[in-house]
Amino acid sequence: MDKQHLDHLLRSIWTAGEKNEHSIEAIQQEYKNADLDEGLKILEEQGYIRRVGDSVEFTPLGHHAAEEIIRRYRLAERLFADLFDVSPTDYEYLACNFEHILSPEVTDSVCTFLGHPRVCPHNNPIPKGKCCVNYINDVEPLVQPLVNVPLGTRVKIVYMLPAHQKRWRKLHQLGVFPGNTLKVVQRKPSFVLEVGGTTLALDREICEGIFVKRLNDTTP
Numbered sequence: 001m002d003k004q005h006l007d008h009l010l011r012s013i014w015t016a017g018e019k020n021e022h023s024i025e026a027i028q029q030e031y032k033n034a035d036l037d038e039g040l041k042i043l044e045e046q047g048y049i050r051r052v053g054d055s056v057e058f059t060p061l062g063h064h065a066a067e068e069i070i071r072r073y074r075l076a077e078r079l080f081a082d083l084f085d086v087s088p089t090d091y092e093y094l095a096c097n098f099e100h101i102l103s104p105e106v107t108d109s110v111c112t113f114l115g116h117p118r119v120c121p122h123n124n125p126i127p128k129g130k131c132c133v134n135y136i137n138d139v140e141p142l143v144q145p146l147v148n149v150p151l152g153t154r155v156k157i158v159y160m161l162p163a164h165q166k167r168w169r170k171l172h173q174l175g176v177f178p179g180n181t182l183k184v185v186q187r188k189p190s191f192v193l194e195v196g197g198t199t200l201a202l203d204r205e206i207c208e209g210i211f212v213k214r215l216n217d218t219t220p
């Protein structure tokens with residue numbers, strides 16, 4: 001049995017547990033593959049789980065391993081859903097593969113890039129990583145929605161949510177497109193931005209879909 005299946009099984013035990021289900025039957029419903037018995041046996045031998053009657057529980061080792069897999073999986077879901085507007089069936093499939101590839105460092109970069117999201121697109125909690133703790137203590141996210149940026153800050157647009165695709169051509173003409181820089185000059189009653197030499201007002205709803213990176217004032 002390969003590592004991908006074992007990772008998938010650990011994730012299935014975790015998601016069943018989130019529904020307060022610990023029975024083999026509930027885990028099978030999440031897991032869906034035919035090699036459940038074999039997988040549980042291996043996980044037990046490796047010290048990841050304990051079996052008590054019909055129910056399965058994590059050891060601390062297994063809990064930690066499953067938490068990391070869940071974190072990678074749900075961050076990957078966010079990445080594909082938010083950034084690439086991939087449909088749920090496709091991003092679940094992609095996330096399934098991504099969970100095995102991401103190293104801890106890359107996982108934290110993805111998390112930081114997405115602004116340390118707390119839930120996946122299904123609204124299931126994403127376990128926090130080291131980056132999330134540091135962020136709460138000191139650094140702000142690398143990329144954040146334009147609406148969160150303080151007045152007077154110069155920012156560079158990193159990406160825009162596809163929800164506003166219809167308006168992209170218009171926004172592009174106004175200078176609002178990824179890679180360009182702008183400054184927030186007013187937040188209320190509407191958002192006023194300084195782009196190039198001109199100012200323009202935008203609906204808050206649109207600004208919520210524009211993700212930016214703060215520039216140092218010295219950045220040209």
Ligand SMILES: [Zn+2]
Nearest residue numbers: 077120121122
């Ligand atoms: Zn999800």
Ligand SMILES: [Zn+2]
Nearest residue numbers: 111116131132
């Ligand atoms: Zn984080």
